[in-house]
Amino acid sequence: MLKKFISWLLLVCIIPLSGCGDQRILESLGFIQTVSYDILPDGKLSISFSIPQADPETTANREVLSAVAASSKEATMKVSRETGMMVVSGQLRNVLFGQSMAEHGLHGHLDTLFRDPSISSQVKVSVVEGNAGELLIEDYKQHPRTGRYIDMLLEKEALGQTIPKVTLFIFARDYFDEGTDPVAPILKKHADNYITTNGIALFKDDRYVTKIEPQNALVFAFLKGSFREGQISLELADTGGDKEIVMFSSLISSRKVKVVHGTEGIEKVTYHVKVTGSVLEYIGDARLSNDRERHELEQRISKELTKKANAMISLMKQHQLDNIGIGKYVRNSVGYKQWKQMNWREELEKLPVECSFEVKIKDYGKFR
Amino acid sequence: MNEKLSQFHTAILIYMIQTGVYVFSFTQIEAKYFGTNGWLVMIPVSILVSLNIYEMYWVYRLGNGQSIFDILEKSIPKFILAPFYMILSTIWALIGCLVAKQYVLIFQMFAFPTTNPMVFKIAIDILAFILLTKGLYNISKASTIFFWCTIWLSFLLLYFVGDFRTERLTPYIFKESYNMTEGFFQIYLAYMGYELCLLLFPYTDKKTRLFRAVIHGHLLRSVSYIILGLVSFGVVGYDMLKVMMFPSLDLLAYIKLPFMERIENLFYGFFLFTTLITLVLYFWAAGESTRRIFPKIKLNVQYFVIILAALLISYIPTVLDTIREWILILGYFQIGFSYIMPLILILLLLWQRRKKAV
Numbered sequence: 001m002l003k004k005f006i007s008w009l010l011l012v013c014i015i016p017l018s019g020c021g022d023q024r025i026l027e028s029l030g031f032i033q034t035v036s037y038d039i040l041p042d043g044k045l046s047i048s049f050s051i052p053q054a055d056p057e058t059t060a061n062r063e064v065l066s067a068v069a070a071s072s073k074e075a076t077m078k079v080s081r082e083t084g085m086m087v088v089s090g091q092l093r094n095v096l097f098g099q100s101m102a103e104h105g106l107h108g109h110l111d112t113l114f115r116d117p118s119i120s121s122q123v124k125v126s127v128v129e130g131n132a133g134e135l136l137i138e139d140y141k142q143h144p145r146t147g148r149y150i151d152m153l154l155e156k157e158a159l160g161q162t163i164p165k166v167t168l169f170i171f172a173r174d175y176f177d178e179g180t181d182p183v184a185p186i187l188k189k190h191a192d193n194y195i196t197t198n199g200i201a202l203f204k205d206d207r208y209v210t211k212i213e214p215q216n217a218l219v220f221a222f223l224k225g226s227f228r229e230g231q232i233s234l235e236l237a238d239t240g241g242d243k244e245i246v247m248f249s250s251l252i253s254s255r256k257v258k259v260v261h262g263t264e265g266i267e268k269v270t271y272h273v274k275v276t277g278s279v280l281e282y283i284g285d286a287r288l289s290n291d292r293e294r295h296e297l298e299q300r301i302s303k304e305l306t307k308k309a310n311a312m313i314s315l316m317k318q319h320q321l322d323n324i325g326i327g328k329y330v331r332n333s334v335g336y337k338q339w340k341q342m343n344w345r346e347e348l349e350k351l352p353v354e355c356s357f358e359v360k361i362k363d364y365g366k367f368r
Numbered sequence: 369m370n371e372k373l374s375q376f377h378t379a380i381l382i383y384m385i386q387t388g389v390y391v392f393s394f395t396q397i398e399a400k401y402f403g404t405n406g407w408l409v410m411i412p413v414s415i416l417v418s419l420n421i422y423e424m425y426w427v428y429r430l431g432n433g434q435s436i437f438d439i440l441e442k443s444i445p446k447f448i449l450a451p452f453y454m455i456l457s458t459i460w461a462l463i464g465c466l467v468a469k470q471y472v473l474i475f476q477m478f479a480f481p482t483t484n485p486m487v488f489k490i491a492i493d494i495l496a497f498i499l500l501t502k503g504l505y506n507i508s509k510a511s512t513i514f515f516w517c518t519i520w521l522s523f524l525l526l527y528f529v530g531d532f533r534t535e536r537l538t539p540y541i542f543k544e545s546y547n548m549t550e551g552f553f554q555i556y557l558a559y560m561g562y563e564l565c566l567l568l569f570p571y572t573d574k575k576t577r578l579f580r581a582v583i584h585g586h587l588l589r590s591v592s593y594i595i596l597g598l599v600s601f602g603v604v605g606y607d608m609l610k611v612m613m614f615p616s617l618d619l620l621a622y623i624k625l626p627f628m629e630r631i632e633n634l635f636y637g638f639f640l641f642t643t644l645i646t647l648v649l650y651f652w653a654a655g656e657s658t659r660r661i662f663p664k665i666k667l668n669v670q671y672f673v674i675i676l677a678a679l680l681i682s683y684i685p686t687v688l689d690t691i692r693e694w695i696l697i698l699g700y701f702q703i704g705f706s707y708i709m710p711l712i713l714i715l716l717l718l719w720q721r722r723k724k725a726v
Contacts (some may be wrong), residue, residue: 001632007498011491090630117477121621169618176607177536326537336543338405 027054030063030085031092033099033147036132037072038098044068045101046131047075049087050147061144064137072112076123076266090118093151095125095168096187098132102201102208107175110206114170121169121264124154126185135189142194149260150195154185157197161230161251164200177204177241179327183220186211202316209319210311220309223324223355224275225334226254231277236284236300247281248363257326259333265364266334267342268352271328275357279364288364300355309355315354320345326353338348372573377508377583382585382643384511385561387518389470391687392557394593395600399609401546401551405537405599406606406627409555413623414590416558421586423710424566425579430717433578436659443716450661456705457654457674464650465678465696466691468492471643474614474690476632489682492640493675496648500655500671504571507648516640521638522592527597532602544606549563556701558593564587564649567656592651614676651675 030051048066065079065087080087081274095113097106110143115118128135136146145150158165163185174182182201188198200212212220218232230250279288279297286293303332316323326348331339373381398406429441440449440574472488480488499507561584565582572578600615603622609615620632654674683689 009492010494011498121618122624122629169622173605173608176611177605178607179535323510325535332535332539338538 002223011302016264018059020279024088028084028086030083030087032087032089033062033075033091033145034094034096034136035072035092035149036128036136037101037103037105037130038133039075040068042069044223045071045072046133048136049076049077050265051083051085051087052145052147060297061145063076064182065138065232066133067086072109078187082181090116090120092119094147094154095123096132096136096150097125098128098186099130099208102127102184102203103131105206106203110172110175118193118268119168119171121167121349123168124151125166125168125171125185126150126154129186135187135195138193140193150187151357153195153197157185157248159229160236161227162217164221164224174325177328179329180324180325181205181321181323183224184208188215201364202319202321204319204321209321212315214330216308216312219305219312220324222253222255222275222305222357223309224310228252233281234301234304234335236304242285244284244286245281245301246284246297248275248301248359249280250363251275251277261331261333263308264331265338266292266351268328268354271296271355273305273309273351273355273357274360275305276360276362278359282364284292287368288361289368294361294364298359298361301359305359306355309357313353313355317351319351320349324346327349346349369692371505371550373505373508373568373571373576373578373581373658374662377512378568378572378578378581379585379588380515381484381508381645381649382562382565383588384515384642385564385649386559386586386589388467388516388561388646389474389639389643389644390558391596392474393599395604395609396612396616397551397554398597399560399601399606401545401548401554402542403546404429404488404540404542404606405601406542406545406609407594407601409552410539410558410590410597413552413555413559414586414593415616416556417562417590418583419540420710421562421565421582422705423707423714424563424582427566427717428530428569428711430714430721431569433569433572436566437656439716441660442720444516453657453661455467457612457657459698459701459705460650460654460657460682461619461674461678463655463695463702464496464647465489465675465682466497466685466698467643468687469682469685470691470695471640473691475636478636484677486683486702489679492678495644496651497643497671498676500651500675501668503653504568504652507645507652511645514536514645518638518641521635522636523622524623525595528599528603528619531622532599534602536605537598537602538606553700553703554579554696555676555705559586559589560702560706561646561649562698563702563709564653565654566706566709586639597652601654617678651678653715699712 003162032049033052034050036048040046043110044323046066046068048064051063053060053062063083065082067075069075069078069080070089076087113123138146140146140149157163166184171182171184174180183203184201186198186201188196192197197214199210199214200217202212218230219229221230230251231247233247236244236246252320253273253275258270260270282288288294327344387644402409426437468491472485476485476489499510563583564580568578591719596616600609603619604615612618617632617636620635623631625631651671651674654669655667658670658674662670677715
């Protein structure tokens, strides 16, 4: 009995004592929500942190702190001297990289973010056209908390496939995978006090090389993988003078990739994309209720999408980029030795890639 | 202790001893040493372990379920055995305490990084001591409860169905491997713990069907390792697995609830249960060995001394990598033990039988 009592007493003493050592009081913590990185001409980093304010006595919604430092952690230490709160990164949600920084290469900085166990691997990564710090520091009248605004914008747009969902984990995975290159969404600050997504940044290893325009972002999504949900507006090549505009939504797309082998190694790679969706807006001459005319429209949409996809692939080939992961399929279809001997980037530039789209209009709304 | 272990409890107990902190990092070892599709290596290793269990089964059968210490003492004088017992219990006690310390240090990467790790270590040791004083039968019952507390985590793997890509697995097997022999041993360590079934003989009867239980526990562990490996290679890809420290923890971080983020830190706490059983059983094994040398000292006092001594030794390594190295070395000893010991026992049993016949 006594022994039992003593053991319990010990436990009761020790467990609460361990709580005294390492205190984290919610009110005195500054949770970094968003962080932005820019590179200065002298090679140093300009880093800004956005910290939501929980203190009921202030009117400010958030605290923005900036510092110039050689590394991310050094900047955290510098800014913590400017605030009464203890700056922690456990609730970090977004990392913004300025364009110049992305062009310079991200690897070392991603390494820091990935190494720190307090930072979740689910932090979203984006590239900012122009200066990332400026975008973060600005207050947007209609959106009281800039950090939250960015987060919700990215989350929602990724659902509709207009930008890819890119977290630290996904970025790092594509970076390490030999058969694919990373991508990231692009954000842009508008002069009229709002932020917009502005296409997709294509990386070569960890360096930002070129971008895909926002109106073509969905074509990229078709090539990158299968998905449900999304919409695209297409201006079809004129059929006898009149403009034809089609808005294709509730998309369901599935993609098949084939590597065709010839007598001299790989002959070509084919992408076959099946898209089903509803037409909710149509400006043109075809009558959608007529089967034949609708099928013709499907053909025209397929042709337009194929054209766009081919243009996109040649852009990537020209820069020796493989952001849609063709390399993974090529690697899996050739022997290991052959893959290792291959200089994939050079090979890609020469490799013919053919796209074909099969479009199906599932329905065309309430109007015949 | 009159009550004998039940078959189900024993199977769970074996599974729980095998499950430890290794779960967090074994996929990295698979990727590092075996390269592409490294998860496959779990299958041959598991078969090898099964063969080893079969070897132990013969000890059980030939000895009619006698305790291995009884078998040894019948043929070998005690003054030779005493130091041997001492070495065994030292190894077992050290494994137990280092596993706990490793858990604490990993835990501290996520929470309370500046608290003295020994505070947590002592708290865990006290828990272990309380559990030990209850005897093996109750430990096996507790481990069954802990099993139900943790097994549901495996269903979280369903979360990754959408992100699993067969392309990422690649068609190559063990390309980009490096030093496969060393890797093989390291992977083997992931299964260690089953060898303690050698000590369970006196606590079982015919109804326990000890070896059927051991195999079932081991199979459950193997299947769970293989599935986790497959998912890791298909979701993360071997290129990245190589550079990750604790891939399984990062996989857990993938899971995000709409109302709560970063729940992986909560999940991590559940692994205390499996770690606790591992260390309790190793301490228990150490006690089984020392009670043969000091039959007159009360068992609980022996446990106390073992835990205290192990605790003092565990002050020495403070760096995660050092602990890993220590565990590796001890683990190699343990692999040696698990193959050589049954062999010696079988030979002794055959010899004893022959002597009887003459």
